[in-house]
Amino acid sequence: MNAPSDVAALARAKAGATVELAGITKRFALRRGEVVTALESFGLSILPGSFVAIVGPSGCGKSTLLRLIAGLDRADHGSVRIDGEPPEVAATGHRIGVAFQDHALLPWLTVHQNVSLPFKLAGMPADRSRVETLVAMVGLAEFAEARPPQLSGGMRQRVSIARSLALKPDLLLLDEPFGALDLVTRRALNLEMQRVWESLGTTTLLITHSVDEAVQLADRVVVMASRPGRVHATFDSHLARPRTRATTQGPEFTALVRRVADALDDAMSGDGAQHVRAMASREP
Amino acid sequence: MKSLAPKLVGAAIFLVIWEAIGRSGWLGESFPSLTQIGAVFERPAARELFVRALRVTASSALVALSLGALLAILLSFVAAVLPKLEPGLDALASCIYAVPAIAFGPVLILLSGPEATPIVLGTLSSYFPIHVALSSQLRYGAHAQHELARTLGASRFRTFALVDVPASVPAFLDGLRLAAPAAVLGAVLGEWFGAPRGLGVIIISALQNVRIPQMWAAAALCVMCSLLAYFALTEAHRRAVARFAG
Numbered sequence: 001m002n003a004p005s006d007v008a009a010l011a012r013a014k015a016g017a018t019v020e021l022a023g024i025t026k027r028f029a030l031r032r033g034e035v036v037t038a039l040e041s042f043g044l045s046i047l048p049g050s051f052v053a054i055v056g057p058s059g060c061g062k063s064t065l066l067r068l069i070a071g072l073d074r075a076d077h078g079s080v081r082i083d084g085e086p087p088e089v090a091a092t093g094h095r096i097g098v099a100f101q102d103h104a105l106l107p108w109l110t111v112h113q114n115v116s117l118p119f120k121l122a123g124m125p126a127d128r129s130r131v132e133t134l135v136a137m138v139g140l141a142e143f144a145e146a147r148p149p150q151l152s153g154g155m156r157q158r159v160s161i162a163r164s165l166a167l168k169p170d171l172l173l174l175d176e177p178f179g180a181l182d183l184v185t186r187r188a189l190n191l192e193m194q195r196v197w198e199s200l201g202t203t204t205l206l207i208t209h210s211v212d213e214a215v216q217l218a219d220r221v222v223v224m225a226s227r228p229g230r231v232h233a234t235f236d237s238h239l240a241r242p243r244t245r246a247t248t249q250g251p252e253f254t255a256l257v258r259r260v261a262d263a264l265d266d267a268m269s270g271d272g273a274q275h276v277r278a279m280a281s282r283e284p
Numbered sequence: 285m286k287s288l289a290p291k292l293v294g295a296a297i298f299l300v301i302w303e304a305i306g307r308s309g310w311l312g313e314s315f316p317s318l319t320q321i322g323a324v325f326e327r328p329a330a331r332e333l334f335v336r337a338l339r340v341t342a343s344s345a346l347v348a349l350s351l352g353a354l355l356a357i358l359l360s361f362v363a364a365v366l367p368k369l370e371p372g373l374d375a376l377a378s379c380i381y382a383v384p385a386i387a388f389g390p391v392l393i394l395l396s397g398p399e400a401t402p403i404v405l406g407t408l409s410s411y412f413p414i415h416v417a418l419s420s421q422l423r424y425g426a427h428a429q430h431e432l433a434r435t436l437g438a439s440r441f442r443t444f445a446l447v448d449v450p451a452s453v454p455a456f457l458d459g460l461r462l463a464a465p466a467a468v469l470g471a472v473l474g475e476w477f478g479a480p481r482g483l484g485v486i487i488i489s490a491l492q493n494v495r496i497p498q499m500w501a502a503a504a505l506c507v508m509c510s511l512l513a514y515f516a517l518t519e520a521h522r523r524a525v526a527r528f529a530g
Contacts (some may be wrong), residue, residue: 070431072435094437104428104429106448108527121433121437122436122442
């Protein structure tokens with residue numbers, strides 16, 4: 001039942017994928033011929049194994065960007081390349097892991113079965129111990145036999161995070177995966193996932209509303225401006241890893257957070273949208 | 285359980301009004317009271333006749349519903365796997381459904397004989413609601429899960445088997461509960477074309493002999509048969525939604 005390449009993909013010593021975005025423009029047609037430009041001339045290079053976080057105002061095209069990289073949408077102009085190939089090639093090779101805002105769990109499967117789903121969809125035998133490890137990593141070992149309707153929103157998000165790592169992807173795309181988590185769980189999971197990412201060497205792109213989270217996790221933080229969505233500023237974070245609670249209390253971390261937050265403020269005031277800024281300041 | 289009381293009250297009001305109209309003679313002979321209809325079952329010989337007829341019609345309807353369900357599953361799955369066939373299959377299903385079932389009667393007597401006509405008409409009548417419910421779910425349902433499957437590089441077949449099929453269980457049962465009364469009606473109608481036994485046979489012969497209470501007694505058994513199936517399948521649907529739709 002398995003193509004040899006599937007088994008090879010599972011066994012291969014993982015190195016993260018390279019992502020190249022060049023001149024991406026994406027427009028959406030609204031009613032009556034109106035067109036909104038979600039992204040314009042967007043370019044970004046992501047080195048293999050690096051962790052990039054994207055922050056930006058609501059509606060700046062962050063999620064559109066992720067969908068383009070995942071191969072779910074097509075850009076009107078420009079190219080998306082994962083290791084030099086279109087995203088569909090990486091998807092077919094089972095090399096992409098995603099955790100999107102809509103967690104898309106299957107309600108009739110248990111937590112354990114949901115985390116095993118990528119193996120089944122890829123036509124590979126499920127790696128039981130790996131699934132158990134991932135379920136434990138997101139703190140749901142006790143709930144392994146529970147089904148999604150019995151879980152809280154935060155727990156469901158954690159299931160989708162565990163699922164995204166099941167196939168040891170070369171590229172991990174995360175859209176606000178921690179959004180519904182309380183602060184304590186969020187911090188614990190951030191620490192835990194850093195460990196996993198470092199051991200896998202997966203290239204990761206994270207969309208988040210939390211500047212703290214972006215700076216703590218990422219090698220590079222990209223601040224986006226909206227209408228049209230574009231890169232406003234980028235910051236490299238050279239903080240030593242692993243980044244613990246102590247790191248996040250240090251002056252270097254605090255200073256970088258302030259610079260990113262200022263850039264974000266700047267990106268938003270560029271839109272002249274006062275209420276957007278007011279809303280963003282309330283977000284965690 | 286808490287929703288049962290209003291239903292019972294509603295049903296009681298309906299029956300009381302029926303009885304009152306029947307007794308008042310407002311609609312004449314053609315609308316007997318419930319007691320008159322009930323009196324039909326007093327004679328043991330008549331009771332036996334009705335029970336036998338009910339058994340025949342109910343089993344025809346059950347076979348018809350099963351065949352209708354199989355046909356709907358088969359055709360909607362084919363349409364889902366081969367989207368090019370979808371518009372054609374949908375149009376065909378609508379056309380068959382739009383033809384007055386009675387028009388098929390003469391053809392069916394020739395093709396399937398009077399014994400099988402109730403099953404064939406019941407199948408044609410019950411197929412459509414199941415097909416509509418299933419193909420709508422297969423086409424528009426589970427969108428987020430489809431995208432997940434795409435990013436994971438799942439083949440179309442695996443996505444269908446692992447995501448679409450289980451996700452369509454509630455829609456299937458939803459169609460099935462609407463199809464159950466249609467199967468009973470189709471079977472009764474089919475019995476008008478020379479079937480040897482069944483509630484439809486009683487209805488048609490009672491009509492010809494102007495034995496109105498007998499006709500209503502048979503009709504009441506049809507309704508009870510449909511309602512029983514409807515409520516049982518509604519409960520099954522409720523459970524499936526809890527299980528498969530979260």
